[in-house]
Amino acid sequence: MILDLYFNLVPVQLDNPFIQFGSTLLFFPLAHFIAKWVGLNGLKGLGIVFHRGWKKNFLYSFTIGFTFWMLMFGIQFLNGQLEFVGMKQPVDLIMPIVEVFVGYFVGSLINDLITRGYILQQLKGKVHIFWVFTISIIIYALDDYWYAGFSLSNIIFSILLGLSLTLAFYKTGSVWADTGLHYGLNIAYGLFYGLVGNPEGGILQIKETGQETVYLQYIIPAMMFIFVVWFLPFYSNNTVKNVPEQDKEFVIPLKL
Incomplete structure (x- = not known):
């Protein structure tokens, strides 16, 4: 709920594109902290893992x-x-x-x-x-x-x-x-x-x-x-x- 509300009520609602982009980037340290808090391994625990073939997966999809x-x-x-x-x-x-x-x-x-x-x-x-x-x-x-x-x-x-x-x-x-x-x-x-x-x-x-x-x-x-x-x-x-x-x-x- 914290991550979803932050993304949809802060960067999405801002008009200035530079402030909007900056607040969007702040989502990632926030997500890392919350993932650590609930016992996941930060952003890696959320799926940002650069394993072998990840670029191929992205391109295929x-x-x-x-x-x-x-x-x-x-x-x-x-x-x-x-x-x-x-x-x-x-x-x-x-x-x-x-x-x-x-x-x-x-x-x-x-x-x-x-x-x-x-x-x-x-x-x-x-x-x-x-x-x-x-x-x-x-x-x-x-x-x-x-x-x-x-x-x-x-x-x-x-x-x-x-x-x-x-x-x-x-x-x-x-x-x-x-x-x-x-x-x-x-x-x-x-x-x-x-x-x-x-x-x-x-x-x-x-x-x-x-x-x-x-x-x-x-x-x-x-x-x-x-x-x-x-x-x-x-x-x-x-x-x-x-x-x-x-x-x-x-x-x-x-x-x-």
Whole structure:
């Protein structure tokens, strides 16, 4: 609660970009201190572990997340839900590019540390992994209230997306595969909607027509989850050998 409230009530609410960035960076020593306080190994205990293959995990996942979300936007363009207007002038691109690529990376990483790293690392081995997943995904879905508001549609979407993100963290033992997925889909979103979710704030200018593509927001994250399950053997992992005995029936083997 402390980490979540700090992130969503301090840096997110500030207007000055420099103060906002500084307060965002302060999240990491705060998270390190709290993780130590509750018995985890600081930021390492939350999943920031630079194990062998972590960069590969991040790159693989970024590609997966970006590709599936671009597929979703491509379908929306083909179905007339979105229309492409054009590119912004080069002088107007600098700030949106910085905001999208830096802001979404830091935001994705922090959200992953709070809703998956902390919860999975704190509860793993204490309760069955099914309940660990359930708690993490529900908290992630509820946490999206800060960004998307509360509705049944948003909850279902977040639960479906949370399946991929949580599984990627659990099966690799670090935050990078999880954050790669999260960052990749956020970058695709940011190309069209920027950092604040406004069609005029994106790198590419678009127009919403008001049409809806039925169930697309559920189909794409569900398809991505199926793909992530299939892709698991290609990730490098950090903790398969440390899976608690009670959770072993849940394990999907990884190629080391």
